Amino acid sequence: MAAVLRRGFRLVSFGSSQLLCGGCKHGRTSSLSICSTSSRNSSSSSSSSSSHVKVDLDGSTGIAVVKFQSSPVNSMSLDFLTELCISLEKLELDRSCRGVILTSALPKIFSAGLDITEMYGKNPEHYAEFWKSVQEIWLKVYGYSKIAIAAINGSSPAGGCLVSMACDYRIMADDPRYRIGLNEAQLGIVAPFWFKDTMVNTVGFRTTELSLQFGLMYSPSDALKIGLVDQVVPEENVLSTATETITKWLAIPDHAREISKSMMRKPMVDRLLASRESDIKNFVNFITKDSIQKSLGFYMNSLKQRKA
Numbered sequence: 001m002a003a004v005l006r007r008g009f010r011l012v013s014f015g016s017s018q019l020l021c022g023g024c025k026h027g028r029t030s031s032l033s034i035c036s037t038s039s040r041n042s043s044s045s046s047s048s049s050s051s052h053v054k055v056d057l058d059g060s061t062g063i064a065v066v067k068f069q070s071s072p073v074n075s076m077s078l079d080f081l082t083e084l085c086i087s088l089e090k091l092e093l094d095r096s097c098r099g100v101i102l103t104s105a106l107p108k109i110f111s112a113g114l115d116i117t118e119m120y121g122k123n124p125e126h127y128a129e130f131w132k133s134v135q136e137i138w139l140k141v142y143g144y145s146k147i148a149i150a151a152i153n154g155s156s157p158a159g160g161c162l163v164s165m166a167c168d169y170r171i172m173a174d175d176p177r178y179r180i181g182l183n184e185a186q187l188g189i190v191a192p193f194w195f196k197d198t199m200v201n202t203v204g205f206r207t208t209e210l211s212l213q214f215g216l217m218y219s220p221s222d223a224l225k226i227g228l229v230d231q232v233v234p235e236e237n238v239l240s241t242a243t244e245t246i247t248k249w250l251a252i253p254d255h256a257r258e259i260s261k262s263m264m265r266k267p268m269v270d271r272l273l274a275s276r277e278s279d280i281k282n283f284v285n286f287i288t289k290d291s292i293q294k295s296l297g298f299y300m301n302s303l304k305q306r307k308a
């Protein structure tokens with residue numbers, strides 16, 4: 001595992017093309033206790049579970065189901081992002097895995113997005129480390145060499161929407177109470193360029209322009225209309241539809257699909273890789289501003305009061 005963590009992002013030659021191959025470089029194995037349990041049976045199927053992420057790999061199909069299990073709302077804390085990145089990295093290196101389905105083990109929530117408490121009241125070093133882990137999860141999912149399908153079985157604001165958009169295909173539960181979108185503006189914060197570009201590549205320029213400025217959150221049917229998700233199905237069918245869908249993708253020769261994906265996505269991945277440090281600096285400068293901290297504090301209180 002430590003070897004996996006030490007590896008940086010690199011390009012792997014594949015015929016005449018170069019594929020993206022990510023590395024989770026948090027270097028946090030010592031401080032983060034990933035007490036994962038794992039088991040493998042004779043058909044090389046395996047299960048592993050850590051505090052925030054559960055992975056079930058079916059060796060006979062090559063499909064891994066990665067479930068977020070971070071109560072109460074799967075908010076993406078530094079630990080959550082680190083565990084998810086490591087799980088995805090392990091699957092990427094596992095030859096018996098050909099595709100992953102990302103979904104939630106919790107009712108009604110896919111992910112509440114970035115954990116706001118990681119961006120509030122902390123020191124600049126912490127913000128820098130946190131933002132690096134946000135970059136890493138996007139680099140990992142967007143540049144994933146294997147198939148990644150989001151089975152969105154609940155609400156998915158902001159960072160949750162970003163991770164969904166970074167997948168190859170999105171299937172959402174048809175519950176009209178669920179919402180998905182980049183709502184950062186509503187919190188008084190601004191989605192960085194790579195969030196914006198991911199959305200532009202998913203739904204187009206004009207829709208992104210409106211979505212980002214208003215911080216719009218879409219119901220499943222509206223998300224389907226604008227192409228933010230690819231399919232809306234009854235909640236009980238989300239996972240089975242994702243499995244049927246990934247099976248269709250698996251019919252395509254891996255190398256052809258992988259190179260095609262890389263051709264589409266590599267320029268965006270390279271853009272962030274080339275500006276990671278300045279992106280971290282921008283984030284830290286932005287998030288440490290009194291006015292931004294005030295907005296985040298206000299937003300967190302409003303979440304708590306809504307409940308009361």
Ligand SMILES: CCCCCCCCCC/C=C\CC(=O)SCCNC(=O)CCNC(=O)[C@H](O)C(C)(C)COP(=O)(O)OP(=O)(O)OC[C@H]1O[C@@H](n2cnc3c(N)ncnc32)[C@H](O)[C@@H]1OP(=O)(O)O
Pocket residue numbers: 072073075076108109111112113114115116117155157158159160183184187189190191192282283286287300303304307
């Ligand atoms: C110039 C450019 C420079 C670049 C600068 C970059 C700037 C930064 C960009 C940041 C990018 C991304 C941001 C994000 O991802 S921010 C997170 C956005 N997420 C949200 O707005 C979602 C908020 N949550 C909700 O709407 C709801 O909680 C829910 C997800 C719909 C679930 O509703 P529910 O009724 O089931 O649960 P609820 O009672 O509301 O919540 C339960 C407890 O969980 C806490 N909580 C909810 N969401 C978060 C979160 N994202 N982070 C931390 N904690 C969260 C909530 O407060 C409750 O806590 P408690 O039980 O009351 O203690």
